[in-house]
Amino acid sequence: MKSTSASPPVKVFLVEDSEMIRRRLRKLVGAIDGVLIVGEAEDSDTALDGIAEAAADIAIVDLHLARGSGLALLKKLAERASPVVSIVVTNNPRPEYKHECLAAGAQHFFDKSTELDLVRRTIRAIVEARG
Numbered sequence: 001m002k003s004t005s006a007s008p009p010v011k012v013f014l015v016e017d018s019e020m021i022r023r024r025l026r027k028l029v030g031a032i033d034g035v036l037i038v039g040e041a042e043d044s045d046t047a048l049d050g051i052a053e054a055a056a057d058i059a060i061v062d063l064h065l066a067r068g069s070g071l072a073l074l075k076k077l078a079e080r081a082s083p084v085v086s087i088v089v090t091n092n093p094r095p096e097y098k099h100e101c102l103a104a105g106a107q108h109f110f111d112k113s114t115e116l117d118l119v120r121r122t123i124r125a126i127v128e129a130r131g
Helices: 019-030 044-054 070-079 095-104 116-130
Strands: 010-015 035-041 058-061 085-090 108-111
Touching (some): 010 019, 019 116, 035 044, 044 058, 044 070, 058 116, 070 085, 070 095, 085 095
Parallel strands (some): 010 035, 010 058, 058 085, 085 108
16 A cells, blocks of 8 residues: 555455456555555455445445345445445446446446556546545
């Protein structure tokens, strides 16, 4: 983690069933100044508990998980009293998935095979806005 001294870090929780992708996201997002990776999960129940326990500011969510679905997790996160910025990363960037995710409460939707740089830029913008 790199953190600026002026403000507390933006806490990010990774929800992805692939260890390889989680490792890639951890490296990419964790290198952003002002970001702290506070947890990881490969299923929706563990993620929901972990996000709450860590008081995460951002959840990066894949749609296909080891158990449960990213879409169901998005809906549960949207119902919580504590706001969490939900960023979907998926290998299925079809328009109908995007529409469904945004309707379920996601604020951002990216294709993980081609748009990880956009994920990084989006998180950097969130950090700067809170700075």
